Amino acid sequence: MKYVLYRANGFGSTCVEAALELLNLPFDRIDVEVLGSAQERARVRAVNPAGQIPALVLPNDDLMTESAGILIYLGDLHPEAGLAPTPDAPQRPDYLRWLLFLSSNYYSTFAITDGPERFLADERQHPDLLTKSLERRKQFWKIMEDGVFPGPYILGEAMSLLDVYVAMMSHWSPRRDWFFEHCPRLSGAVRATEAHPIIRSVWKRNFALEAV
Numbered sequence: 001m002k003y004v005l006y007r008a009n010g011f012g013s014t015c016v017e018a019a020l021e022l023l024n025l026p027f028d029r030i031d032v033e034v035l036g037s038a039q040e041r042a043r044v045r046a047v048n049p050a051g052q053i054p055a056l057v058l059p060n061d062d063l064m065t066e067s068a069g070i071l072i073y074l075g076d077l078h079p080e081a082g083l084a085p086t087p088d089a090p091q092r093p094d095y096l097r098w099l100l101f102l103s104s105n106y107y108s109t110f111a112i113t114d115g116p117e118r119f120l121a122d123e124r125q126h127p128d129l130l131t132k133s134l135e136r137r138k139q140f141w142k143i144m145e146d147g148v149f150p151g152p153y154i155l156g157e158a159m160s161l162l163d164v165y166v167a168m169m170s171h172w173s174p175r176r177d178w179f180f181e182h183c184p185r186l187s188g189a190v191r192a193t194e195a196h197p198i199i200r201s202v203w204k205r206n207f208a209l210e211a212v
């Protein structure tokens with residue numbers, strides 16, 4: 001029995017694709033356009049009523065959504081891979097804290113910029129909404145950058161799915177140049193993560209560029 005991942009290059013499904021590959025779990029990819037035509041969006045909503053990816057159908061046919069939740073689930077299901085600190089590990093609180101910090105704060109701003117009309121009918125106010133969203137993204141990255149990270153990865157010696165999450169998001173707005181300049185410690189973890197051969201190959205497909 002396989003997983004089925006609804007995905008699009010470079011979107012939030014990228015981290016789930018990476019997790020499935022790192023864990024060597026068989027899965028099928030189904031390409032969708034979440035920001036595409038009304039018909040295409042309806043196709044996505046038929047799978048995930050929120051109209052979003054990642055959407056992962058589990059081998060028992062249950063649906064799972066929410067990028068951070070999926071990463072936590074997969075990492076916990078395969079502790080032997082060492083991609084998630086176990087519940088009693090000292091790194092566990094930071095692991096959960098930053099995964100959820102990113103999904104609920106940083107990631108959620110994309111719901112605004114991907115469809116400002118969903119929040120404000122008056123188009124003249126959209127540029128302000130976009131500017132403010134960008135400012136908030138930068139603030140959230142700086143808050144995380146100022147957290148205590150021992151390196152070389154965010155939680156210390158071992159790469160975790162938190163590093164994969166951050167590496168994916170480093171490609172998103174405010175984009176890599178800003179990220180590398182303002183978040184040097186997180187950037188170190190991103191570079192270390194992107195040196196992993198599986199991450200390199202998943203990134204090549206998703207971001208159509210060299211990983212680092």
Ligand SMILES: N[C@@H](CCC(=O)N[C@@H](CS)C(=O)NCC(=O)O)C(=O)O
Pocket residue numbers: 011012013034035050051052053054065066067068103107110111114115
């Ligand atoms: N909370 C969700 C957010 C997922 C999300 O916003 N995905 C974007 C693509 S990266 C999407 O599907 N956007 C379509 C829309 O908002 O209509 C998660 O963490 O998985």
